[in-house]
Amino acid sequence: MEIKAYFQDRQDAMVNLLKEAASLETPSDHPPSLKAFAQWWAGLLRGIRGLEAEILFDGDYPYVRAFLPSPRGGKPVLWLAHFDTVWPLSSLKRMPLREEGDRLFGPGVFDMKGGLIQGLFALRYLAERGEAHPPVVFLCTSDEEIGSHHSRAAIEKEARESRAVLVLEPPVGEEGLLKTWRKGIADYRIRVKGRSAHAGGEPEKGRSAIRELARIILEVESWTDFQAGLTVNVGVVRGGTRSNVVPEEAEGEVDVRVMDEGQARMIHERMKTLAPSGDGLLVEVTGGLNRPPMERRHTEALFRIAKEAGETLGLRLQETGTGGGSDGNFTAAMGIPTLDGLGAVGDGAHAQHEHIWKSRLPERAALLAALTERLSRFP
Numbered sequence: 051m052e053i054k055a056y057f058q059d060r061q062d063a064m065v066n067l068l069k070e071a072a073s074l075e076t077p078s079d080h081p082p083s084l085k086a087f088a089q090w091w092a093g094l095l096r097g098i099r100g101l102e103a104e105i106l107f108d109g110d111y112p113y114v115r116a117f118l119p120s121p122r123g124g125k126p127v128l129w130l131a132h133f134d135t136v137w138p139l140s141s142l143k144r145m146p147l148r149e150e151g152d153r154l155f156g157p158g159v160f161d162m163k164g165g166l167i168q169g170l171f172a173l174r175y176l177a178e179r180g181e182a183h184p185p186v187v188f189l190c191t192s193d194e195e196i197g198s199h200h201s202r203a204a205i206e207k208e209a210r211e212s213r214a215v216l217v218l219e220p221p222v223g224e225e226g227l228l229k230t231w232r233k234g235i236a237d238y239r240i241r242v243k244g245r246s247a248h249a250g251g252e253p254e255k256g257r258s259a260i261r262e263l264a265r266i267i268l269e270v271e272s273w274t275d276f277q278a279g280l281t282v283n284v285g286v287v288r289g290g291t292r293s294n295v296v297p298e299e300a301e302g303e304v305d306v307r308v309m310d311e312g313q314a315r316m317i318h319e320r321m322k323t324l325a326p327s328g329d330g331l332l333v334e335v336t337g338g339l340n341r342p343p344m345e346r347r348h349t350e351a352l353f354r355i356a357k358e359a360g361e362t363l364g365l366r367l368q369e370t371g372t373g374g375g376s377d378g379n380f381t382a383a384m385g386i387p388t389l390d391g392l393g394a395v396g397d398g399a400h401a402q403h404e405h406i407w408k409s410r411l412p413e414r415a416a417l418l419a420a421l422t423e424r425l426s427r428f429p
């Protein structure tokens with residue numbers, strides 16, 4: 051219970067720091083803002099006794115790596131977080147930070163600066179308490195919302211050397227359900243080339259790329275199997291030049307969600323064998339798996355330990371899954387035990403009503419600290 055009181059006493063400090071973090075805007079496509087945030091954040095982390103924090107870059111994209119050693123030694127527990135948001139600069143003008151009862155609204159508070167703040171306070175607790183915890187690496191990246199192309203190598207390198215990965219992304223719903231599975235995401239682009247012709251003069255000489263793409267869209271979307279958790283969505287199409295021209299070119303962008311590697315392979319095979327339906331047409335497919343699925347077999351052992359840790363805090367933790375990806379997809383697919391959803395309880399990720407519940411910040415920070423301590427006995 052002592053651990054609970056520690057965090058409850060710090061609720062106001064957590065809320066105030068979260069407001070400060072959210073008032074520093076961090077759109078994924080604006081590296082100068084990301085760098086400014088990284089400097090502020092690393093400065094805060096360096097204020098924790100015994101903690102080393104450095105700012106590293108991949109191209110223009112910074113990430114902050116903090117390390118809390120432990121006299122016990124051994125492999126660290128990796129905490130994963132990101133500080134970029136989907137909100138463009140000046141979003142605060144349209145949706146300023148505001149409090150309404152127990153809720154704090156604002157861009158990025160839920161996805162996922164609330165999780166960052168919980169992580170900071172949990173690290174501070176572990177640093178002050180001393181020996182009971184394993185070493186911790188807290189990796190905070192800045193391109194998660196745009197696919198983690200700059201941070202993936204660093205994430206995988208840290209994960210390879212870790213005993214477990216805890217992802218500080220938001221949990222689901224008011225119950226704060228932890229995430230034990232996430233679908234994998236594959237992206238494809240389908241390009242069709244036909245032959246242009248005057249739509250009035252000699253249409254019979256044309257080969258319509260749009261018509262061919264339409265046929266392919268119906269085919270690939272028919273692979274969707276809701277029961278099996280497999281979906282194929284053509285979300286963007288482009289093509290043609292004028293209504294009186296038989297279109298020479300068309301392309302579609304496809305988002306595929308899969309439950310497991312087997313589904314991913316099956317879809318990939320089918321994509322690669324898409325063929326034109328007639329002479330004078332070319333079909334080209336590029337793309338593949340971007341985030342591999344986070345399968346439950348890589349998460350259930352950690353979830354069991356989280357449940358036990360939760361019980362010591364009076365929490366009855368439950369699990370769920372989601373079609374959305376996170377950086378936990380990468381680490382789980384490497385076979386490293388991973389648990390996701392350890393961030394702030396709230397709602398409205400990527401939406402105007404994004405918010406967190408202030409009174410739940412201490413509970414979740416306590417869970418992160420207690421779970422990490424428990425992992426000192428995890429191989």
Ligand SMILES: [Zn+2]
Nearest residue numbers: 161162194219
């Ligand atoms: Zn996120």
